[in-house]
Amino acid sequence: MLGAATARRAPATPAHGQRGAFHLPGAAAQVPPSYWDVIEPLLSRVRKPAQYVGGEHNQVAGQWGAAETRWLLCYPDTYEVGQPNQGLQILYEILNERAHALAERAYAPWTDLEELQREDGIPTFSLEHHRPLWAFDVFAVTLPHELGHTNLLNLLDLGAVPIRSIDRKVDDPIVLVGGHAAYNPEPLAPFIDAAVMGDGEEVTLEVDDVLRAWKHDHLDVDAAPSADARQDLLRRLAQVEGVYVPAFYEPRYHEDGRLRQTVAVEPGVPALVPKRTVQDLEEWAYPRKQIVPMTETVHERFSVEIFRGCTRGCRFCQAGMITRPVRERRPETIQKLVEEGVKDTGFNEVGLLSLSSADHSAIGPVARDLADTYEGTTTSLSLPSTRVDAFNVTLSNELSRNGRRTGLTFAPEAGSERMRMVINKMVSEDDLLRTAETAFSEGWRHIKLYFMVGLPTETDEDVLAIADLGIKTYEIARKHGKANKVTISVGGFVPKPHTPFQWCAQDSPDEIRRKLSLIRHAIKQHSGIKLRTNDPEEGVIEGLLSRGDRRIAPVVERAWKLGARFDGWHEMPTLETWRQALEDTDVDLAWFSYRERDQKEALPWDHLDSGLDKDWLWEDWEDARSDKELDDCRWSACYDCGVCPGLSIEHDTGYTGGFQLPVLPQGLGGGSEDLPTAPERYASGG
Amino acid sequence: MQRYRIRWTKQERTRYISARDLTSVWERGLRRADLPIAYSEGFTPHPKVSFPDALPVGFDSTGEYAELTFAAPIVPDRDLARLSDTLPAGMDITTYLEVPDGAPKLARMLRATLWELVWPPVDVTELTELLNRRSDELLASERAEVIRRRPDGDRTIDVRPAMLAIAASTRPTAGGDVCTVLRAVLRNDGPTVRPTDLYAALSHDDIAEPTLYRRVAQGEHVDGGLHEALSTEVVPLVLDVDAEAA
Numbered sequence: 001m002l003g004a005a006t007a008r009r010a011p012a013t014p015a016h017g018q019r020g021a022f023h024l025p026g027a028a029a030q031v032p033p034s035y036w037d038v039i040e041p042l043l044s045r046v047r048k049p050a051q052y053v054g055g056e057h058n059q060v061a062g063q064w065g066a067a068e069t070r071w072l073l074c075y076p077d078t079y080e081v082g083q084p085n086q087g088l089q090i091l092y093e094i095l096n097e098r099a100h101a102l103a104e105r106a107y108a109p110w111t112d113l114e115e116l117q118r119e120d121g122i123p124t125f126s127l128e129h130h131r132p133l134w135a136f137d138v139f140a141v142t143l144p145h146e147l148g149h150t151n152l153l154n155l156l157d158l159g160a161v162p163i164r165s166i167d168r169k170v171d172d173p174i175v176l177v178g179g180h181a182a183y184n185p186e187p188l189a190p191f192i193d194a195a196v197m198g199d200g201e202e203v204t205l206e207v208d209d210v211l212r213a214w215k216h217d218h219l220d221v222d223a224a225p226s227a228d229a230r231q232d233l234l235r236r237l238a239q240v241e242g243v244y245v246p247a248f249y250e251p252r253y254h255e256d257g258r259l260r261q262t263v264a265v266e267p268g269v270p271a272l273v274p275k276r277t278v279q280d281l282e283e284w285a286y287p288r289k290q291i292v293p294m295t296e297t298v299h300e301r302f303s304v305e306i307f308r309g310c311t312r313g314c315r316f317c318q319a320g321m322i323t324r325p326v327r328e329r330r331p332e333t334i335q336k337l338v339e340e341g342v343k344d345t346g347f348n349e350v351g352l353l354s355l356s357s358a359d360h361s362a363i364g365p366v367a368r369d370l371a372d373t374y375e376g377t378t379t380s381l382s383l384p385s386t387r388v389d390a391f392n393v394t395l396s397n398e399l400s401r402n403g404r405r406t407g408l409t410f411a412p413e414a415g416s417e418r419m420r421m422v423i424n425k426m427v428s429e430d431d432l433l434r435t436a437e438t439a440f441s442e443g444w445r446h447i448k449l450y451f452m453v454g455l456p457t458e459t460d461e462d463v464l465a466i467a468d469l470g471i472k473t474y475e476i477a478r479k480h481g482k483a484n485k486v487t488i489s490v491g492g493f494v495p496k497p498h499t500p501f502q503w504c505a506q507d508s509p510d511e512i513r514r515k516l517s518l519i520r521h522a523i524k525q526h527s528g529i530k531l532r533t534n535d536p537e538e539g540v541i542e543g544l545l546s547r548g549d550r551r552i553a554p555v556v557e558r559a560w561k562l563g564a565r566f567d568g569w570h571e572m573p574t575l576e577t578w579r580q581a582l583e584d585t586d587v588d589l590a591w592f593s594y595r596e597r598d599q600k601e602a603l604p605w606d607h608l609d610s611g612l613d614k615d616w617l618w619e620d621w622e623d624a625r626s627d628k629e630l631d632d633c634r635w636s637a638c639y640d641c642g643v644c645p646g647l648s649i650e651h652d653t654g655y656t657g658g659f660q661l662p663v664l665p666q667g668l669g670g671g672s673e674d675l676p677t678a679p680e681r682y683a684s685g686g
Numbered sequence: 687m688q689r690y691r692i693r694w695t696k697q698e699r700t701r702y703i704s705a706r707d708l709t710s711v712w713e714r715g716l717r718r719a720d721l722p723i724a725y726s727e728g729f730t731p732h733p734k735v736s737f738p739d740a741l742p743v744g745f746d747s748t749g750e751y752a753e754l755t756f757a758a759p760i761v762p763d764r765d766l767a768r769l770s771d772t773l774p775a776g777m778d779i780t781t782y783l784e785v786p787d788g789a790p791k792l793a794r795m796l797r798a799t800l801w802e803l804v805w806p807p808v809d810v811t812e813l814t815e816l817l818n819r820r821s822d823e824l825l826a827s828e829r830a831e832v833i834r835r836r837p838d839g840d841r842t843i844d845v846r847p848a849m850l851a852i853a854a855s856t857r858p859t860a861g862g863d864v865c866t867v868l869r870a871v872l873r874n875d876g877p878t879v880r881p882t883d884l885y886a887a888l889s890h891d892d893i894a895e896p897t898l899y900r901r902v903a904q905g906e907h908v909d910g911g912l913h914e915a916l917s918t919e920v921v922p923l924v925l926d927v928d929a930e931a932a
Binding site for chain 2: 057347403
């Protein structure tokens with residue numbers, strides 16, 4: 001064979017324990033190899049190769065030797081899902097703004113590339129310089145949901161880093177997790193070094209400070225670090241407010257297997273780890289220099305977070321509970337961020353993000369000003385929020401000045417009035433139908449309604465009310481045009497930690513399936529209504545991981561060993577693998593997921609303080625079971641959930657004053673025929 | 687409305703941008719450069735940027751073309767340079783030409799492509815000779831059928847009708863070695879023949895696949911090479927080692 005290239009070998013991975021030279025601060029460090037030359041020849045053999053090349057507009061490619069601390073920021077899913085994540089982009093920007101810090105990005109390789117990487121000895125790599133995971137000081141992973149846990153283990157293993165914290169040495173990266181699923185990191189406890197609770201901006205920089213000081217104290221060109229240097233770093237990290245080091249805590253169980261308490265076993269660490277809260281969003285106007293992908297991602301737009309937190313008190317919603325209190329960005333800051341960002345990135349779409357964007361106290365003026373700015377241009381505006389009221393239609397009319405009035409999405413979440421009281425979603429059927437009437441009469445042609453089944457106290461009557469509401473909406477739709485459409489999307493509810501529903505039993509997949517078939521049967525006569533559902537099995541892994549304790553960790557490890565990856569993807573049905581893992585590790589899924597807890601039972605996240613008072617959550621759970629609603633505390637009296645006094649702050653709203661409407665939060669995003677997969681649902685989360 | 691035809695490169699990391707994603711990469715670049723690109727009418731307006739044909743993902747190119755229509759006059763030297771700067775590294779605008787009314791379609795100016803197949807710097811003399819021998823045989827034959835393997839079924843392609851000229855020569859590499867380069871001028875009209883098909887016709891199972899396929903330029907076939915469409919440049923079929931080294 002003429003002209004055959006001598007096979008290019010991947011640079012050898014230095015033995016574990018002999019990577020210290022790469023971690024030295026500054027110019028003394030050995031620069032790790034770039035794997036680009038060996039990755040590149042593989043790219044013609046894998047799907048969507050552009051996701052692995054980096055080089056996008058606004059990428060920051062820092063010099064290894066110029067940095068004292070080096071972070072690899074990771075979203076443990078594919079680039080197309082993870083790249084738009086706002087939280088990671090914020091940290092990327094604020095770390096790289098520090099002269100002494102360097103931050104690069106990594107995503108999970110799809111299975112085709114992973115296989116080739118393992119054959120050729122190519123570790124988990126960064127996009128900026130294709131540097132190996134093992135050379136970085138911190139592997140900081142955002143966990144917006146639970147379905148990235150196996151990917152996290154896989155990325156560590158692929159990156160030549162021991163998957164267990166206890167096996168890591170001083171020259172291994174610190175494995176740090178954050179994001180919403182980090183509010184119960186117990187199923188990952190043996191695998192992570194630390195979890196960060198709450199808003200990441202301030203605490204990330206504090207961790208960076210600690211790391212930098214520790215490196216100066218312990219890492220030296222001429223001397224090997226002391227034996228307990230890593231332990232010292234963990235102790236220092238545990239002193240940072242909001243940082244939880246699982247190794248310093250131990251769970252104690254009752255004889256019947258219920259958790260009694262999780263206790264601190266290391267002197268000087270807090271018994272209760274508080275979440276971090278950035279008090280003034282105005283001080284953190286990020287991300288400004290957003291990455292512009294060169295290949296398709298789930299959200300391609302310039303996104304501005306218009307406020308953080310939510311006060312609606314929807315009892316199923318973890319995000320709404322753990323991100324309290326509400327902190328709004330000023331209208332003029334929003335306008336400035338959007339205008340500069342659109343110029344800088346060239347995106348033709350702007351997203352105004354939050355948990356319930358129409359609830360910003362100045363959303364009317366904000367939407368009007370932006371619509372004025374971009375009227376007659378090719379820049380479009382989107383508001384991923386779906387209040388079920390006429391105001392939402394008005395807002396959508398404003399935002400769609402440049403485009404076509406196609407689909408509107410509303411999220412009543414439950415079908416019956418009683419059920420909506422249980423979940424504290426305050427919208428009446430009359431409101432909803434009036435809203436539909438307004439929308440269709442103003443030229444909108446398609447309404448999507450989002451619902452859940454499997455909610456606590458739900459009866460078949462409540463389930464059938466979903467179909468009923470769908471039919472009534474459809475009758476209105478038809479009145480305004482034969483081609484008008486109504487879609488009802490129904491997902492299975494998964495109870496989450498730090499919510500009033502944290503004690504409730506999750507419905508089994510069979511029960512969800514039965515309820516979905518009730519709806520399907522009830523709308524059979526109305527061929528114009530489209531029903532979209534997820535596979536009822538999909539909530540099983542999410543449920544197990546969201547409320548599991550440390551005894552679930554061996555299941556995660558086993559499932560990963562058996563090949564589970566990308567657990568949130570329709571294309572990757574991993575449930576059978578998980579069932580095998582449960583069997584192999586002798587863990588009873590039903591006990592963890594389908595059992596209602598009582599007030600006395602300790603929960604695996606009791607030592608992690610989201611600011612919500614546990615007694616208040618319990619009261620709210622009891623209110624839920626007696627169909628009692630709770631007002632939105634943005635507009636009405638405080639009901640002592642515990643968040644604000646603990647932080648000595650109040651809701652930071654109403655910069656322009658007086659713009660108050662009864663409002664309701666968002667549903668799910670996604671425009672495809674299927675319900676969005678878990679990764680898609682969470683992709684834009686902060 | 688002002689129309690410009692440009693020649694641009696797709697190299698380095700941008701080689702992996704798919705044809706499908708290319709439109710948005712250009713649109714964002716145009717918006718960053720703040721140029722008054724014209725948009726199509728309708729509910730979902732698209733910028734008026736048209737590409738004559740798609741380059742397979744992973745191929746290198748210094749011979750991409752596009753036609754841009756602007757809604758307001760631009761200063762091409764200044765504005766197209768700014769556009770070039772704002773495009774991702776590896777994508778550069780190298781030539782432009784304003785299009786007069788009534789000009790023939792861009793595709794009619796791009797009747798042929800000069801392709802380049804590059805091998806690593808091994809077996810250079812032997813490989814170059816062998817490629818030239820096989821190339822002559824191909825040119826002397828009436829048909830040269832190869833099988834193009836695709837997931838949706840194999841296809842038989844006759845590469846001969848597309849072949850206008852072909853020759854192997856050598857070029858110094860950045861590392862100080864010399865490598866074999868095969869250049870071929872292929873017709874763009876008629877059934878598509880890709881350089882991978884050409885390789886299949888030449889390899890006879892004893893020549894390794896080239897490490898790089900490059901679309902060098904497009905235009906008219908002339909003696910000794912290709913007359914590039916937007917300039918007076920003649921891209922040579924046979925590389926002059928001394929000239930390249932100098």
